[in-house]
Amino acid sequence: MPSTASPAPRPRRADAERSRAAVLDAATALLAERPDAGMRDIAAAAGVTRQTVYAHFASRDALVGAVTERVTGEAVAAMDEAGLEEGPAAEALTRLQDIGWRLFRRNPVVIQAGTDPVRGGSSETLHEPVDARLTRLVERGQRDGEFDPAPPAAWLVAVVTALGHAAGHEVAAGRMSADEGAAALRTATLRALGAPPPVPGDAPSPS
Structure with missing residues (x-):
């Protein structure tokens, strides 16, 4: 047959x-x-x-989506090269966010597509690889006593993501500079996680 x-x-x-x-x-x-x-x-x-x-x-939206997918892939590769499993979790989280801000500065269309400088994608499929890395970081910080162990890691990841959205949109709207947005996001993130705030002058520049 x-x-x-x-x-x-x-x-x-x-x-x-x-x-x-x-x-x-x-x-x-x-x-x-x-x-x-x-x-x-x-x-x-x-x-x-x-x-x-x-x-x-x-459509233009389809093309922007393809650009966003490419940029997200580049960001994930950069995160994997940044040694997120090495050193204190708070420092690794700062490195992750710095990668996001460099991405934002080079590709502002990613923000306009409804993304943020921490997560980088406009769909759940694009979010997943970054969310997985962020979740592992938060869980490690909780185990090591750097972050508040009480809230579920998923909740803390959601909070960090929301802060990234807020900072990105403030910068995109012109109400904050990229440097101000990066510094505000870093401080707010550590507070939300129950970690000590960064010492002025010690945080790396997102440029």
Whole structure:
């Protein structure tokens, strides 16, 4: 009896893959400089027609989502290289947040997409890798006596995430500078976790 299974999808042509990559590269670079850039601007930066951009991404939101996914992947890779399992949990958490702020400064469109400088993604799928790392950090800090052991770790992660949203939106709205937002987030986070506040001048710059 002949098989009724659907044939495997044909691989995307190499030129189409290159074209999509060029669009995504151009969008990532251009949206970092001009978060309000439109599809026509992105097409021009990529050296393709607007129709070509739409052939790869059905809408601007879809393209921004792809940029956000790429940036999130880069952030997660940077977090894995930052030694979050090493040293005091509070210091590791500061390193994690500094990575988020560097991401924010280079890619403000991520904030406009409804994300924040701590979590970095606009969907639960994108949030998960960062949330997992943040949860491990909080649990380690609680075990080691650095953070308040009473609240569930999931609650503390939710609080830290909400603080990241608040700080990111204040900076995006122009009510705080990036440095002010980073410092406020760091202090508020440590207070929420029941850890001592940072000593002025000891915290690294998010630049």
